[in-house]
Amino acid sequence: MAHIAIIIAPKDFRDEEYFEPKKELEMAGHTTITASKVIGTIQGSRGKTTTAQIRIHDITPNNYDAILLVGGSGSYVYDDDAELHHVLKQFADTNKYITAICHAPVILAKAGVLVGKNATVFSGDIPALLSRDVHFLDQPVVTDGFIITANGPSSATAFGRVVATALASE
Numbered sequence: 001m002a003h004i005a006i007i008i009a010p011k012d013f014r015d016e017e018y019f020e021p022k023k024e025l026e027m028a029g030h031t032t033i034t035a036s037k038v039i040g041t042i043q044g045s046r047g048k049t050t051t052a053q054i055r056i057h058d059i060t061p062n063n064y065d066a067i068l069l070v071g072g073s074g075s076y077v078y079d080d081d082a083e084l085h086h087v088l089k090q091f092a093d094t095n096k097y098i099t100a101i102c103h104a105p106v107i108l109a110k111a112g113v114l115v116g117k118n119a120t121v122f123s124g125d126i127p128a129l130l131s132r133d134v135h136f137l138d139q140p141v142v143t144d145g146f147i148i149t150a151n152g153p154s155s156a157t158a159f160g161r162v163v164a165t166a167l168a169s170e
Helices: 015-027 073-078 082-093 104-111 123-130 153-168
Strands: 003-007 031-036 040-043 049-052 066-069 097-101 141-144 147-150
Touching: 003 015, 015 031, 015 153, 031 049, 066 082, 066 104, 066 153, 073 104, 082 097, 082 104, 097 104, 097 153, 104 123, 104 147, 141 153, 147 153
Parallel strands: 003 031, 003 066, 066 097, 097 147
Antiparallel strands: 040 049, 141 147
């Protein structure tokens, strides 16, 4: 089974977008580890907490089969984060799964890994995708090769299932 690094913001990640996909992945037999800019306890925007076990710079495609970026108001901190963008490009270059929900597809677009790809995103962020040559599809979850995106908290469970299924077929 696959080993997935889940990236959350150092504060105010969207709870459902973390906990629901994580649950779906683990129920399917995959293993997950949580990463952020900081190690330790992190609180989501809805009050739940989790622990970031590793920092982003510890993630490489050699050690993980996929990367999952969680959205929420805190995720904007990664929009122009060179360290995370570098990791995303490494995953793209090695054809590893790159997945993102809510605002997080904007991070993928800014990293340059969505050019010419089909993707979805939170409704308020559609212009950010279109301005970076991404083909926006108005669907809850969109898969394009090794890229899987979802549009927000209401699609978190479906997103987790799609990612879990894609990884199981690898």
